[in-house]
Amino acid sequence: xxxxxxxxxxxxxxAYGALMLTLFTTGTVAWAETPLDENLHPxxxxxxxxxxxxxDIHDGWVQHVGHAGDIVAAYFxxxxxxxxAHLVDNVSSPFCSTIMGxxxxxxxxxxxxxxxxxxxxxxxxxxxxxxxxxxxxCRIAPGKTIxxxxxxxxTFHLLGSSAKTVEFEVREGKTYPANx
Numbered sequence: 001x002x003x004x005x006x007x008x009x010x011x012x013x014x015a016y017g018a019l020m021l022t023l024f025t026t027g028t029v030a031w032a033e034t035p036l037d038e039n040l041h042p043x044x045x046x047x048x049x050x051x052x053x054x055x056d057i058h059d060g061w062v063q064h065v066g067h068a069g070d071i072v073a074a075y076f077x078x079x080x081x082x083x084x085a086h087l088v089d090n091v092s093s094p095f096c097s098t099i100m101g102x103x104x105x106x107x108x109x110x111x112x113x114x115x116x117x118x119x120x121x122x123x124x125x126x127x128x129x130x131x132x133x134x135x136x137x138c139r140i141a142p143g144k145t146i147x148x149x150x151x152x153x154x155t156f157h158l159l160g161s162s163a164k165t166v167e168f169e170v171r172e173g174k175t176y177p178a179n180x
Contacts, residue, residue: 048160053162054082055121057156057166062138062146064173072146073102074136074154074168077128079123088119090157094126095146100153104132 039055060076080086091099101115103130116136121127136154140146158164 004176043165048084048086048158048162050082051086051158052162052164053083053161055080055086055156055158057154057164060166060168061171062136062152062168063171064146065137069173070140072138072170072173075130076136076166076168077137078121078156079126080123083123085123087120087159088116088121088156089159091116091136091154092156093138093154095141095144095150095152097141098139100137101134102137103134133180137157146170 056079058079059076060074062072062074065071065073078088095137099116115134118126146152148170150170152170154163154168155163156163
């Protein structure tokens with residue numbers, strides 16, 4: 001009886017270890033929608049009262065990327081003009097079922113995907129999210145269409161219950177060879 005229990009325990013530990021290794025190496029969910037939980041955004045966060053006035057998002061544009069046509073990449077600059085650090089804790093849009101962080105040339109893991117859920121904006125700094133670097137990836141929501149020439153709203157949620165919505169211009173998408 002004791003010998004059988006050791007084998008069962010060994011199998012259980014091995015299966016658990018294999019599961020953890022799989023989760024750590026592959027990420028838990030490739031496209032995880034993170035709903036904005038208003039209870040996590042206290043209106044009285046210290047130093048965050050004027051965040052919406054201190055932060056400016058500019059030079060924003062999007063383009064279709066990938067072969068399936070259901071993802072647009074968003075590129076922009078975000079500037080904190082204050083002497084206080086601010087925090088972007090979510091980005092949303094009615095045109096996107098999910099929005100995540102992405103990097104064109106690096107392996108994307110769960111921390112990259114969640115980049116815009118905990119992005120610190122240092123005081124008196126401009127952060128640029130260009131093509132080829134870190135940027136937002138939007139999976140287009142069912143029933144929505146994004147075409148060149150239109151503008152889509154992206155809302156940047158800041159710690160302290162404030163948010164800033166900015167219109168992003170839709171530009172021509174990348175083209176890919178037909179045989180890919």
